[in-house]
Amino acid sequence: MRAYHISVLAVAVVGMTALGVRGVPPAPPAGGTISGKVTYTGTPPKMKPIDMAKEPFCARLHAGAPVMTENAVTGPGNALRWVLVYVSAGDRGSAPATQPVRLDQKGCQYIPHVLVLQPDQPLEIYNDDSTSHNIHPLAKVNPEWNKSQPIGAPPIQTKWEKPELIPVKCNVHPWMHGWHAVIATSHYAVSGEDGAFSLQGLPPGKYTVTAWHEQFGTQSEDVTITGNETKAVNFVFKATPY
Amino acid sequence: MGKLFAVVVAIITVVSTAIFLTHTWWLPVDISAHGHAIDHQLSETMVSSGVLFVLSQLALALFVWRFGDRKDGRPIKTFPGGVTPMVVLAAVLVGAEILALTFVGAKVWAGVYQTPPDPNALQIDVQAEQFAFYFRYAGADGKFGATHPELINEASENYFGLDPAHDTTARDDIVVPSLVIPVNRPILLMLRAKDVNHAFYVPELRIQQDFVPGLVIPLHFTATQTGKHEIVCTQLCGLGHYNMRAYVEVMPEEQFEQWLKDKASQQ
C-alpha cells in the first residue's frame, strides 16, 4: 500500500516536471541585444554544384537544383552565411542546456551545416535518407569517433563534453561536411542568408563577441551592454578565391 | 548408401553444370575492344575444366555406386593398368591443357596489360579515395596541374590537392565525379590513390586494376559502345567500400567534346 502511494507520487512529480519543462513557453528574453550583419570583401571561392552521381538516391533528390558547396556561402550585398557569432568572454554563467539538439542527414547533406550546442547538451543524429551514412567528427579536444548509421538504425544519442569547433565529415559521401560548434555559452547565433545575426537576452556587462567562419577565420569585438538596449556590431571578413 | 551418394553427386554435378551452360547468371555485355579475347579465354577454360569437373565427379559417383557395400565375395581389384599409365595420362592431358591455356592466355593478358597505350590516347587522371572516385581532365591548356596532398580539401572540392593560386596549369583542370569518355577512342587512365588501396573495376569493360598509394598506375582501354555503366571498387578500402562507386559514361565523340566545353566553362 505504501509502495503504491510512493509510486503514484513519483508519477505525479515526474508528470509535473515534464509539464514544467515542455508546457510553459520560454519567457521572452529580457536584457540587451547585439545584432548586426556579416559581410565579406574581396573575391570568395565560387560556390560549386555538388555532383552526387555516386549516390543515386541523393542524386535523384537534387535532380532539379543541385546542392552547392557550403564552405563559403554568400548572398546579395556581400552577405556571408554560416558565420557563428557568440559571446566568447563576459558571459557570467549560462545555464546548462538540457534540450536536445538535432542533426539531420538529409539528401546527403548535414542540416544544419553549422550546428551549435553547449557542453553536455544532448545531441541526436538522425539519418533521414534511404542510404547509409557515416558520421565522423574530427575532434581533437573531445574524443574523436567514427560511426555509420545504416538505414533502419536508431538515432545516435551523444553529447560533447568540452568546448571545441569540430569539423564533421561523412566518410561515405566525401562532399558531406559540417561543423559542430561546442561553446560554453547560451548566447550565440549563426548568420543567415542575409548575413544577419542577433544575440538576445544579455544582462548588463562587458562582452567580447566573436565571429567565426570556417574558411575565413575569427574576428572579435568588445561590446558593453547597460540595459534593455540593442547594440549594432558588424563583421567584415576578407575573402580569397582559393 | 553408396547408390545414394552416387545419385546425389550426379545430381549436384548435372544441376550445377546446367546452370553454367544455360548462362542463367553470366557476364554482362562486353563494351571493350579487348573484352572478346577475355570472354573467349573464359569460355575455353570453362569447357576444358568443365569436362574435367564432370568426368571426375561422375567417375567418383560411378565407382562408389559400383564398389560400395560389395557382398559378391570377390577380392579387391587394383585400378586397370596400375598407377603409372594413369599418372602419365593425367600429367600429359592436364599439362597440355595448361600449355594451351597459358600460351593463349598470356597473349590476352599481354594485350591488355603489357602493351604501351596508344600515343593519341585521351589521358585522364583518376584519384581514388575513401569512398569515391574523382576524374581529372587536363582542360584547355592540355596540361595537368601538379598535385599537393597537403592542399587536399574536400569541403572546397579540391580533391586532387591542386594549387590554382600559384599553379596556372591547375586552374583549368576539370574535376568531376563521373568518368565521361568518347566511344572508340583509346583512353589512358592514370590511377592514383589518396589514402589506401582501391580498385577500378567495370565489369562491362572487362578491366580491373588496383590503385596503390604511392604509385601512379597506367591503365588503358577502348570502349566500343556508348552507354552508362558502374565503376566499382573491388579492393577492401574501409567502411564505405560497398558504396564506393562512380559511373562511366561512353558518348559519341561530338557529344563528348561538347560536354568537355560545358565543364570547362564552369571552372
Next chain:
Amino acid sequence: MDRPADQPRVAEHAPPQGFLRTHVFSLDHKVIGKQYLDLALVAVCTGMLLSWLMRVHLAWPEAPIPGLGKLAPTGAAGGVITPEYYLSLMTMHGTIMVFFVLTTAPFAGFGNYFLPIQVGAEDMAFPRINMTSFWVTLVAFLVLISAFFVGDGPPLSGWTAYAPLSAVGKDAGPGQAVGQTLWAVSITLFCVAQLLGALNFITTTLDLRTKGMSLARMPYSTWAWFITSVIGLIAFAVLMPACILLILDRVAGTSFFIPAGLVISDRLQPHAGGSPLLWQHLFWFFGHPEVYIAILPGFGIISHILPVFARKPLLGPRVMIGCLVAIAFLSYTVWGHHMFLSGMNPFSATLFSVPTLIITIPATIVTLLWIGTIYGAKLRFTTPALFCLGFVSVFVSGGISGFFLAQPSIDVYLHGTYFVVAHFHFVMGVAAMFGIFAGTYFWAPKMFGRMMNETLGKWHFWLTFIGVYCVFMPMHYLGLAGNIRRYSAFTDDYLKPLIPLHRFITIAALFTGAAQLIFLYNLIRSRLVGPKAPDNPWQATTLEWSTTSPPPFDNFAGHPPVVSRGPDEYGGTGPAGDYVMQASAP
C-alpha cells in the same frame, strides 16, 4: 620401463601428478592435441556464428537482428549491422577460420595427437616446447577475441590486412586503432606457436620413429603433417616479421608499408618511404603456402582413412607422397597470383601463373589416386568414409575454379568477385573441414575411448554435403555476374537482381550451420556417455590401433611396437581378417 636399448628415447618425463598437470598444463602430446582440437571447436563455432550474422545481413541488410544491439551497441545499434561492423565480422571470421580452425585442428590438433603414436614414439621430441606452443596459441586467440571488446571494435581490414589501411591507425576507420593492433599481436603470437610446433613435428618425425618405421612405412597422415610442418616453418617465419613491421608502423611511427603524401580522414599522414606492395608480397609469401598448411593434412587424413574403408591399399603410395612434396615445393612459387592486379609489374603475372597452373597436375593426380583407390574396393559406408568421399567431391569442385583464377587474363574479370569466395571456401574451407570431420569420426574412438553415434553422423554428413553445395556453388554464378566480394550491402544497380540468389545462399547457410549442431551434440554426448570403443573398431592397421583406446600415458605401455609392414595392407588375409597390422610380426 624396459625397452630395447636401440629404441629412440624422448626427453623423459614421468606420468603427471594432479589435475593441473594431467589435464591443463600437460606435457602429454595427446592432451595437448585434444586442447588444440577443443580450441579449434570453440573457434569454429565463433567463426560460424560470425558468418551467420554476415549472411543474414547480406540478405536483409535493414532487418534488426534480435539481441545483437545489446551485444554490439556500437557496431550494431538497434541490431542493424553497420558497414564497418560487417567488415569487422568478415575480418574476424576469416582470421579465426584460417588461423585458429584450419591450421589449428587438422595440423596442430590431430598432428599432435597422432603423429607420435603413428611413428611409435612415446611423445613429441620436445614436450615442454609442445605445451608452450599450445598455450601461446590460446593467448593469441584470446588477444584476437579481445578485439571485440575494445572501444572502436574489431579491425576491418580483412584477414589479409592490406596496408596502408591496416597500418595507419584510427584515421582509417573504426576498429583500425586498438583492434587492428590486437590483430597484429595475435598473429605474431600465433606464428611463434606454429614455428615451435613445426620444429617439434619435424624432429619427432625424423628422430623418434620406432624400430622398423622407415620413411616408406610411415602412414600418409604422418607424411602430410611432416610436409606441412616444413611448409609452416618457412611460411610463418615470414609472416611473423611482417606482422612485427606492421606493429612498428602502427605504434612506433615507422613507415615500412606507408608511402608519403597520404591524406586519410582529412589528415596528412606523418609517414614517408614505405611500400604497400611490400606487405602484400610478405603476406602472400605466407598466405599461399598457408592454403596448403590447411589442406595438406586433409590430403593425409583422407589418404589414411580411405584405404581403411575401401579395404584396399592406396593406389600409388609413392606417387601420393611425391605429389605432396611437389605441391609443398610449388606452393612457394605462386604467391604472386594473388597480386595479378595489385599494381605489381604485369610482366611477372605470367611467371606466377605458370607454376600455379602446374600445381593442378599433382592436385589432379592426387584426386585420381583417391578415385582409383575406390575402383575395385569393398567400400564400407561409415561416417568417416562418407566424409572422405565427400572430401574428394568438394575438393574437385573447389580445385576446378583454380584453373580460372590462375590465369591473369581471366582474373582480370573475376578477381574482385564472389567467384574467388566460392573457390577458396570450397577448396580450403569446406574440403579442409571435411578432412577434419573425417578425422574426428575416425579417431574419436581412439581419443576418447568411446564411439560416436553413426546415425547422427550420417545425418550430419548428408545435410552438410548438400548444404555446402547450396551455399558455395551459387557463389560461382554471382562471381560470373560480377558480384563484388567484401561488400556489406548490394546497393549498386547491377547487383540488385542478384539479391534473391544471396537470400537463397543465406537460407542454405543457416540450415547448413544448424546441421553442425548435430555434430556438436554427437561429439559431446559420445565423449561423455558413448559406448566404449574397442582398441581397433575400424579394423585398421596403423600403430594408433595397436594400442588401447584411449592410449596410456606413454602410448604403448612401455612396449614400443616394432614395425615390419607398410601402412595400408588391406584386402589380403591376416590373422584377424582382411588386413595386417603394421606392428604384426613379419
